[in-house]
Amino acid sequence: MITAQAVLYTQHGEPKDVLFTQSFEIDDDNLAPNEVIVKTLGSPINPSDINQIQGVYPSKPAKTTGFGTAEPAAPCGNEGLFEVIKVGSNVLSLEAGDWVIPSHVNFGTWRTHALGNDDDFIKLPNPAQSKANGKPNGLTINQGATISVNPLTAYLMLTHYVKLTPGKDWFIQNGGTSAVGKYASQIGKLLNFNSISVIRDRPNLDEVVASLKELGATQVITEDQNNSKEFGPTIKEWIKQSGGEAKLALNCVGGKSSTGIARKLNNNGLMLTYGGMSFQPVTIPTSLYIFKNFTSAGFWVTELLKNNKELKTLTLNQIIAWYEEGKLTDAKSIETLYDGTKPLHELYQDGVANSKDGKQLITY
Amino acid sequence: MITAQAVLYTQHGEPKDVLFTQSFEIDDDNLAPNEVIVKTLGSPINPSDINQIQGVYPSKPAKTTGFGTAEPAAPCGNEGLFEVIKVGSNVLSLEAGDWVIPSHVNFGTWRTHALGNDDDFIKLPNPAQSKANGKPNGLTINQGATISVNPLTAYLMLTHYVKLTPGKDWFIQNGGTSAVGKYASQIGKLLNFNSISVIRDRPNLDEVVASLKELGATQVITEDQNNSKEFGPTIKEWIKQSGGEAKLALNCVGGKSSTGIARKLNNNGLMLTYGGMSFQPVTIPTSLYIFKNFTSAGFWVTELLKNNKELKTLTLNQIIAWYEEGKLTDAKSIETLYDGTKPLHELYQDGVANSKDGKQLITY
Numbered sequence: 001m002i003t004a005q006a007v008l009y010t011q012h013g014e015p016k017d018v019l020f021t022q023s024f025e026i027d028d029d030n031l032a033p034n035e036v037i038v039k040t041l042g043s044p045i046n047p048s049d050i051n052q053i054q055g056v057y058p059s060k061p062a063k064t065t066g067f068g069t070a071e072p073a074a075p076c077g078n079e080g081l082f083e084v085i086k087v088g089s090n091v092l093s094l095e096a097g098d099w100v101i102p103s104h105v106n107f108g109t110w111r112t113h114a115l116g117n118d119d120d121f122i123k124l125p126n127p128a129q130s131k132a133n134g135k136p137n138g139l140t141i142n143q144g145a146t147i148s149v150n151p152l153t154a155y156l157m158l159t160h161y162v163k164l165t166p167g168k169d170w171f172i173q174n175g176g177t178s179a180v181g182k183y184a185s186q187i188g189k190l191l192n193f194n195s196i197s198v199i200r201d202r203p204n205l206d207e208v209v210a211s212l213k214e215l216g217a218t219q220v221i222t223e224d225q226n227n228s229k230e231f232g233p234t235i236k237e238w239i240k241q242s243g244g245e246a247k248l249a250l251n252c253v254g255g256k257s258s259t260g261i262a263r264k265l266n267n268n269g270l271m272l273t274y275g276g277m278s279f280q281p282v283t284i285p286t287s288l289y290i291f292k293n294f295t296s297a298g299f300w301v302t303e304l305l306k307n308n309k310e311l312k313t314l315t316l317n318q319i320i321a322w323y324e325e326g327k328l329t330d331a332k333s334i335e336t337l338y339d340g341t342k343p344l345h346e347l348y349q350d351g352v353a354n355s356k357d358g359k360q361l362i363t364y
Numbered sequence: 365m366i367t368a369q370a371v372l373y374t375q376h377g378e379p380k381d382v383l384f385t386q387s388f389e390i391d392d393d394n395l396a397p398n399e400v401i402v403k404t405l406g407s408p409i410n411p412s413d414i415n416q417i418q419g420v421y422p423s424k425p426a427k428t429t430g431f432g433t434a435e436p437a438a439p440c441g442n443e444g445l446f447e448v449i450k451v452g453s454n455v456l457s458l459e460a461g462d463w464v465i466p467s468h469v470n471f472g473t474w475r476t477h478a479l480g481n482d483d484d485f486i487k488l489p490n491p492a493q494s495k496a497n498g499k500p501n502g503l504t505i506n507q508g509a510t511i512s513v514n515p516l517t518a519y520l521m522l523t524h525y526v527k528l529t530p531g532k533d534w535f536i537q538n539g540g541t542s543a544v545g546k547y548a549s550q551i552g553k554l555l556n557f558n559s560i561s562v563i564r565d566r567p568n569l570d571e572v573v574a575s576l577k578e579l580g581a582t583q584v585i586t587e588d589q590n591n592s593k594e595f596g597p598t599i600k601e602w603i604k605q606s607g608g609e610a611k612l613a614l615n616c617v618g619g620k621s622s623t624g625i626a627r628k629l630n631n632n633g634l635m636l637t638y639g640g641m642s643f644q645p646v647t648i649p650t651s652l653y654i655f656k657n658f659t660s661a662g663f664w665v666t667e668l669l670k671n672n673k674e675l676k677t678l679t680l681n682q683i684i685a686w687y688e689e690g691k692l693t694d695a696k697s698i699e700t701l702y703d704g705t706k707p708l709h710e711l712y713q714d715g716v717a718n719s720k721d722g723k724q725l726i727t728y
Contacts, residue, residue, distance in 0.1 A: 284660070285645045290638060291422045296648070298659070
């Protein structure tokens with residue numbers, strides 16, 4: 001019998017007010033044929049996890065009494081990396097020691113262990129398997145635990161909607177220093193797409209510009225330059241010199257930043273909105289729509305992949321391959337180890353409070 | 365030899381300042397084999413015609429000395445109805461008496477006559493031909509002269525992008541009293557689509573609502589209702605009762621009116637922007653893009669049909685058929701006859717000045 005811990009809530013609210021740790025038991029001596037027991041290696045705190053707890057996110061986990069609570073309660077967390085510790089007699093695709101991630105959202109990843117069916121999980125190579133396959137690198141816990149949202153978002157936005165011609169065409173993105181922004185710059189370089197990253201001005205601007213160019217951004221400009229009519233011709237000239245067009249914009253900011261990147265696109269351009277960090281709506285001049293045939297659409301990785309396991313697997317495999325080959329750098333998280341000295345939910349509550357300093361990952 | 369008049373400009377500016385009438389000659393005794401001579405029956409004054417003269421419209425006629433001016437000059441007007449008066453020896457598709465419209469924009473329709481090639485024109489049935497074909501109605505000059513922009517815009521927006529299920533699905537549009545808005549309401553009814561038209565509040569609201577419902581709008585609401593959270597459930601209930609979804613929004617206003625109609629759409633909705641009467645940009649909350657998979661695109665009939673003569677012909681034929689069957693009512697114009705007592709350009713200058721009272725049509 002395994003005694004496990006999970007972070008739950010019965011009522012929506014601020015994580016500091018509503019989370020609690022629930023102990024529950026997993027009977028590892030009586031597994032059903034398709035069941036799998038996993039232990040958690042790490043799970044991050046994403047903004048959408050917090051919004052789910054607050055009750056303001058459209059995708060929500062079902063509440064259940066399966067954890068042994070009197071009232072129905074919902075588990076927290078959507079991304080996470082697990083290690084298989086035992087499998088049922090019918091499970092052929094997984095064995096003890098394999099690394100897995102949840103195959104769907106709302107699984108609940110803020111917990112020490114989980115019992116699921118084999119189709120609840122997608123297998124990733126563990127470091128020993130990568131080594132055995134002759135790969136230069138194995139995945140890290142951070143890479144595995146954060147693979148489902150940000151790298152997939154960046155890759156799919158760059159490849160699933162608009163065909164950019166390698167060596168010629170451009171994409172432009174705001175939020176260039178965000179996790180998705182950094183993945184997009186790197187993946188853009190790996191696919192040989194030109195890119196412009198828009199970032200906020202800051203005291204160490206030159207240093208940040210240099211680091212983003214090192215990652216893969218072709219050009220890095222400030223929001224002031226993005227909004228400046230005077231700077232427009234410089235960007236046009238970059239694009240012209242490349243022999244390509246600016247066909248795709250990635251927007252996670254909104255407001256005038258979204259207006260600015262939309263204006264940089266050539267005719268028939270597409271902007272994908274995947275976030276709204278400024279809390280301002282997406283604002284586009286009428287003339288762009290009518291006379292430049294501009295289109296503004298949304299991107300939500302959860303919805304796109306919900307019923308498309310093939311696309312999810314293909315995309316994951318590409319990201320895994322790049323990690324194993326050392327071609328892709330993950331967005332670093334601030335890691336905190338769960339060692340049992342504090343109740344589990346307090347680690348996540350501390351993590352929510354510290355999220356302003358960077359992405360938080362709880363490791364086990 | 366025919367002595368013709370055309371309204372031209374050599375410099376962009378306000379129509380009242382830059383237009384002039386140029387006399388030119390058409391040699392009707394020496395037609396090249398593919399040439400066609402037409403006389404004008406009527407040509408309207410569209411906002412885009414004015415914007416072309418001002419130099420603020422992306423599509424512009426080429427300047428030419430072909431009208432006999434010392435400086436190169438551009439002809440005005442894009443829509444118009446002509447009657448063929450003579451054809452060259454190779455022209456088999458047209459004969460004297462046929463009604464035609466220009467096959468492309470920037471032809472110059474503010475003139476008494478024109479010399480072109482047979483492929484510069486698209487034939488419409490004249491009233492005698494409609495009668496001979498057993499149709500209840502022939503086209504009027506207003507219907508022929510204004511067929512290329514507004515009815516085609518309404519029909520194509522309703523049919524070319526989203527498949528609405530007849531008897532169930534809905535479109536919502538602002539600018540419900542505009543010419544395109546009225547065509548959309550009528551065509552929506554002819555195609556059995558449910559529709560909501562948003563209009564500004566006004567003293568004779570009940571009367572206007574009744575007239576739009578008579579034309580074909582399923583529901584008519586005010587901008588206040590469009591922006592009202594309290595009114596939202598009423599609209600949701602209409603849509604629910606129909607068993608369909610609100611899949612398409614048509615926006616010619618922008619600003620919060622565009623936000624309001626976008627919010628009414630079900631998941632995966634599309635908004636087409638074809639005008640910006642409020643001079644405010646199109647403003648859409650980030651959450652609609654991400655969580656409702658909303659898409660915002662543009663519509664410009666000129667660009668869509670530029671290289672698609674087949675689609676233009678099919679669409680025109682549908683509109684003509686509805687006119688001939690008396691199923692479609694044209695947007696009435698205020699007509700002024702050119703009788704030679706005033707120079708031609710002054711009629712168009714007066715028409716521009718009077719455009720605030722309604723669409724102006726100069727007849728010949």
